[in-house]
Every structure is written in C-alpha cells, then in structure tokens.
Amino acid sequence: MKRNLSAGGRRSGGLSVDVFTESELQDIHLATLEVLERTGVWVEIDEARDIFAGGGCVVDPDTRIVRIPPHLVEDAIRSAPASITLCGRDPKNDIVIEAGRVGFSNFGEGVMVIDPYDGELRASTKQDLADIARLCDALPAVDVFEIAVGAGDMPPATASIHNHEAAIVNQTKPISGGPLDGRAVKISLKMLEAVQGSPEAVRERPMMIMGTCPVSPLKLVKDCCEIVIEAARAGVPSCVLSMAMAGGSSPVTLAGTLVTHNAEVLAGIVLAQLTERGSKVLYGSSTTAMDLRLAAASVGSPELALISAGVAQLARQYRLPSYIAGA
Secondary structure, three states, rough: OEEOOOOOOOOOOOOOOOOHHHHHHHHHHHHHHHHHHHEEEEEEEEHHHHHHHHHHHEEEOOOOEEEEEHHHHHHHHOOOOEEEEEOOOHHHHHHEEOOOOOOOEEOOOEEEEEEEOOOEEOOOOOHHHHHHHHHHHHHHOOEEEOEEOOOOOOOOOOOHHHHHHHHHOOOOEEEEEEEOHHHHHHHHHHHHHHHHHHHHHEEEEEEEEEEEEOEEOEEEOOOHHHHHHHHHHHHOOOEEEEEEEEOOEEEEOOHHHHHHHHHHHHHOOOOHHHHHOOOOEEEOOOEEEEOOOOOEOOOHHHHHHHHHHHHHHHHHOOOOEEEOOOO
16 A cells, blocks of 8 residues: 655655635635535436435525535535545555645546557547556556546447446556446446455445546536445545636636635535445546637646645645646
C-alpha cells in the first residue's frame, strides 16, 4: 500500500497554494448552503427524488427541484469517510486517498490517437485502451488508472462497459471508471466480482471509482443519479465531478463559480449519503473557465489553476478526498 506525501506539509518537498483565507472559504460554504436550500437542484429521476424526500429534503414533483436543508448537507459531509483506500488487483498498488495527500493519474477520456506504428491520426479503439492500460500499469508515477481513451469501435450504449473490461484485464492498479449509467455500473461490478470472488470482496477492496458529472448549472441528471446510487449501494467509491465553465455554465468570477460547483458536488454527496450512510465519495472537479472567444473549455489556463487550487481548499476544509482534473 502507498501513502503518498501530503501537499503543504512541513517538508522540504511540499507545496501548497491557498487561494482563499479561512473566512473566504466559510463565505463560499455559507453561500453554497443558501443555494442548496433556496434555489435547490434539479433532479431528473423519481428514485433519486424519493431518496432526497426520505432524508428530509423539500421536493417539488412538478418542477423536479430538490431543496436541501443546511443540516443535511453538513451531516452528509461528516458521514463521508475522510480517507479511502483504493485497491489494485495487486495489493502492492493499493493507495490511500485523503485530504492533502497527493497522487497522480493519467488523463482521459480521449477519442483520438496517433497510431504508434504508422503515425495516422484516427479514432481510438478498445485495443488502444488495453495497450495504454498496460503502459500506465508499468509507469511508477501513475497511481490510479483513468480510462485513457474510449473504445470507439464498440456500440455507444455499451462502450463504457468495454472500457472497464479493457482496464480491469490490463491493470493491476486502482481504476477510475466512467460508467454511462446505472446499468453500466451493475455490469462493471459483475466483472469486478468475477475477478475478486464476491460482492463482499468488491465492497471490502474497491478496485474502481465510479465517476459521474452533474450538469451545470445545478442539475443531477438521470445517469449521474443512477451512478451515485448504485455505487453507494455496492460500497464502491463514487466521484462526483463538476465540469462547470466559468463565464458559460457558471458565474464568471472565481468565487461565484466555486459556489455553484460546490453546490453540485455536495448535492451528489448528499444523495450518496442518504442512499447509504458512510458511502465512499470523492470531491471531484474538472471545472475551468470558458474561452470567451472560442466558447471552449480553457484547459491549462491560469484560471484553471486558481479554480483547482480553490477546489482543493474546499475539499480539505470538508476533510474529503478530492479528484481534480487538468494541469
């Protein structure tokens, strides 16, 4: 098992960037609670709305708006584990994920590759994913394998399942998956059970994170709800990862974007904790600024660095493991 160094610890190799003061973080938190209680989030499916209602939220069945009281948000934060051990098929690749401790994964999910043999730019295939998985498995700097490219040669309805199969077969490290919906989660869990022996073994040693994204602004759509619910019931980690774009689907200001980002992620975490208290969740972010000239996500920009640093501060404040995309 690996327990990587903490960012910002009092060591010669540590680095920490604090974008906000404690007071400013508290302001963002209080604004988030106000958004969740007064504006609410749009929740697409009946099952998720029923879970929210059963937990004490105010649900409008006509508009599908769910308003979450502040005490439920803060209780969900407290009940989520502060530390998660992600397990590999080889136990030597297990890694502890917790606030402040830094690990790395490759980026994903690409849809094109440059063929290593003829240099042609083409759509990625399941075999490409298998090959990249074996490469990342051999790279010591990669702690968790992210689905690097998509199986573009497989039917879209089942492509995420093929992605997971290629990763499970070719990886001995923990896997960050991206299921299409709740059905894909169930099938992927069956594959893990075939490797690990039983549902109990999968719960005891989770080898895969089930990643999902709310739709900005403030929507928990069908697939997002299903993935969070099924992962919580199975006892495997889910990563609720907002992909807001400041100036597009979220406010243009740093603090404003972090409020809506925070509301989306915390709404997903509340759903997970109301489904099964103590379920494993990661606070995720691929939020960045929108390039106002091209109307595209500005990845690699200074704005992304500031947003990501702010997200890491929020996750540390909540004592939640975080998963932050981009560089």
